[in-house]
Amino acid sequence: MEPSVAVVGPGAIGTTVAAALHEAGRTPRICGRTARERLHLQGAAGRIVVPGPVRTEPAQAGGAVDVVFLAVKATQVEQAAPWLTALCGADTVVCVLQNGVEQGSLVAPHVPDARVIPSVVWFPAQARPDGSVWLRGTARLTLPDTPASRVACEALRGTWCSVELATDFLSVAWRKLLQNAVAGLMVLTGRRAGMFARTDIAELALAYLRECLAVARADGAMLGDEVPHEIVDGLRSGPADLGTSILADREAGRPLEWDTRNGVVLRRGRAHGIPTPISDLLVPLLAAASDGPG
The missing domain is CATH 3.40.50.720 (NAD(P)-binding Rossmann-like Domain)
Incomplete structure (x- = not known):
């Protein structure tokens, strides 16, 4: 049945x-x-x-x-x-x-x-x-x-x-989380995946993904050094108009999944004693974009 x-x-x-x-x-x-x-x-x-x-x-x-x-x-x-x-x-x-x-x-x-x-x-x-x-x-x-x-x-x-x-579901889940986390940059620029064709944005994305990778590994994920490049290369080679759900929510004025997709990196990083300077900047901006005030 x-x-x-x-x-x-x-x-x-x-x-x-x-x-x-x-x-x-x-x-x-x-x-x-x-x-x-x-x-x-x-x-x-x-x-x-x-x-x-x-x-x-x-x-x-x-x-x-x-x-x-x-x-x-x-x-x-x-x-x-x-x-x-x-x-x-x-x-x-x-x-x-x-x-x-x-x-x-x-x-x-x-x-x-x-x-x-x-x-x-x-x-x-x-x-x-x-x-x-x-x-x-x-x-x-x-x-x-x-x-x-x-x-x-x-x-x-x-x-x-x-x-x-x-x-090893944990590693798979963290791999996808890295992909979701870097998409937060689209919210702050109001742009779609085509923006990753810019060299400066690609370099920022790689730096952020390396930070996320360090936290993922401390959390038990088995992910290689190549993962950040794979994610950025995928964004750069995909459709330039490809969006993401968190960008759609921002455009519609809905609450954002900033904590689930980005805040978790900051929280887990602090728990493991790992510096997360990019998250320290990115997460408050996403939270404010979602929840205000203002």
């Missing part, structure tokens, strides 16, 4: 996962803040329409499911907590499709009886002004190699969203 599935947060990431499930004949329950009759995803293979409706009240949840894909941002977990209460039972697996390396500690207090697993999301999906989502690459997730993760794998089995299990 196939697992029952709900997607909480039908934004860019949630819509992508919902579309993959729907295409495989396993349309999930969709839960969010805004009532919509259907979701739309535009990918390389064409347009996918996922039937709704999007449920907007936890009372409409329909009971516990086997797997919840939680696709809200770290700043929205408190708001999503009533959905987790309504959808989770003792055997539910909550797969957190969220940035950062602290997903478990952030979500677990809201679902004490469920099994929470973090993930690393490796696909560029962008929300469009009309509410549709543009998937600009292949959909792929990395999960820790645990029994709970295998339940989430089973939910996505046979879909075009591939899942890989990592024995």
